Amino acid sequence: MSDPGPADTVAQARRCIAAALATDPALAELEIEAAIRHVPGKRAILRGRLAGRPAVVRQFLSPAIEPAQREWAEMQRAWPEMQGRRFRIAEPLHFSAVANLIVVQAVPGTPMLELLWQSAPETRARWLEPGARWLRRYTDSSETWTRARPAGWLGRAERAAAKQPFDELRALEGAILTELHRLAAALEAADWRAAISHGDYHPNNLLVSDARLTGIDTGGSARMPLYKDMARFLMHMGRRGMIPSGRRRLGVDAQGLEAFAEVFALTETERRLALPFMLGVEALIRVENAGMTRSRVKRAAEMSRAYLDDVRGLGPI
Numbered sequence: 001m002s003d004p005g006p007a008d009t010v011a012q013a014r015r016c017i018a019a020a021l022a023t024d025p026a027l028a029e030l031e032i033e034a035a036i037r038h039v040p041g042k043r044a045i046l047r048g049r050l051a052g053r054p055a056v057v058r059q060f061l062s063p064a065i066e067p068a069q070r071e072w073a074e075m076q077r078a079w080p081e082m083q084g085r086r087f088r089i090a091e092p093l094h095f096s097a098v099a100n101l102i103v104v105q106a107v108p109g110t111p112m113l114e115l116l117w118q119s120a121p122e123t124r125a126r127w128l129e130p131g132a133r134w135l136r137r138y139t140d141s142s143e144t145w146t147r148a149r150p151a152g153w154l155g156r157a158e159r160a161a162a163k164q165p166f167d168e169l170r171a172l173e174g175a176i177l178t179e180l181h182r183l184a185a186a187l188e189a190a191d192w193r194a195a196i197s198h199g200d201y202h203p204n205n206l207l208v209s210d211a212r213l214t215g216i217d218t219g220g221s222a223r224m225p226l227y228k229d230m231a232r233f234l235m236h237m238g239r240r241g242m243i244p245s246g247r248r249r250l251g252v253d254a255q256g257l258e259a260f261a262e263v264f265a266l267t268e269t270e271r272r273l274a275l276p277f278m279l280g281v282e283a284l285i286r287v288e289n290a291g292m293t294r295s296r297v298k299r300a301a302e303m304s305r306a307y308l309d310d311v312r313g314l315g316p317i
Contacts, residue, residue: 109207124244201229202236251307
């Protein structure tokens with residue numbers, strides 16, 4: 001399948017579906033209404049209906065079928081556990097191998113980070129514990145203890161830091177790498193917990209509707225250390241200057257950090273080594289692009305300095 005430009009996304013999806021009807025007749029009930037997002041060479045996200053139900057279509061633009069198959073398999077694994085009243089994922093509706101697309105339920109709600117910015121500052125922190133509890137529900141059934149292997153994550157952080165385009169951040173990230181080497185050396189003799197995690201767990205991948213939280217965009221789900229998604233959630237807010245409780249710890253919201261520690265019943269080793277290590281990794285692997293605004297760079301630098309102050313304060317490990 002050719003890669004459409006944004007303006008042709010809907011038309012291309014409709015042509016692909018029409019061509020696949022003979023092999024997958026269920027697609028006859030799929031209507032494409034509008035494009036939501038287009039990532040060239042990777043995927044198109046579209047709004048539509050399947051048999052009259054509001055739906056979101058994830059069309060994979062690469063000819064490889066394996067990414068769609070893996071994502072669908074993970075949805076099938078998670079859905080029986082993630083359809084509660086409070087914590088859910090979008091219901092998987094249909095997978096078409098021939099059209100290389102997945103159809104899921106269209107979920108009402110406001111992305112959590114958007115909701116936080118809209119909310120009165122004194123009310124924001126109430127969403128931190130539910131955010132931790134959604135992730136706990138998702139990972140609970142697949143959790144295992146295993147020997148910590150920080151080297152691969154450290155290498156990933158080093159490669160990302162080498163691409164940092166801003167001098168101010170590059171200097172801070174060099175200092176963070178020094179601390180990550182210290183934490184990694186201590187982790188080599190420890191165990192940590194791993195589970196099938198969301199893979200891209202940031203607050204805008206949680207839709208809030210009343211008290212219900214629905215996780216979306218689970219395509220990056222894989223077995224990884226539990227602390228990676230905690231760090232992604234907290235650092236995504238921290239580097240944007242969103243500190244719901246008004247208190248920072250390790251560069252992120254202190255109450256959010258405690259919420260994850262309590263909900264997951266983290267051990268002292270997990271609190272002092274594993275989670276601080278993964279927060280530092282997450283601080284580095286999301287590289288700011290050269291077109292980033294000055295205010296955004298300033299907030300990222302503030303986050304990095306706060307992380308360094310606290311991780312150094314952990315003392316000898």
